[in-house]
Amino acid sequence: MAGMSALELETLWTEFHGVVNMTSQEIGVVLQTEGGAEDADSGSESEWTTTGLRVLEILQKRRSELTEADTRVMYDVVERVEDFTPDAAGRPSRDQLMRLGHDPLRSGPEGSL
Helix, strand or coil, X not given: CCCCCHHHHHHHHHHHHHHCCCCHHHHXXXXXXXXXXXXXXXXXXXXXXXXXXXXXHHHCCXXXXXXXXXXXXXXXXXXXXXXXXXXXXXXXXXXXXXXXXXXXXXXXXXXXX
């Protein structure tokens, strides 16, 4: 991929798959359950759902198939999850993070940060 070294891509791949601690099926259920009419009325919520759909697409790809647009989404997801602070004003909620594939309450090696 142009503009990104193999080491940078490897690091991003590892970070992304570390913060996305839900399965594709789990993410799909969250997006279907929470992505209805309320998302259509709220631009910010719709953005989280749109990004979640992109996460699902990326999870189906091999590293060699990633595009520059994919890597931008991956960076965005990692940043949003790393910025998560429970109950802090202006920070993403658990529901929003779950739309990106991260459940902050999940424990284990792939669990919360």
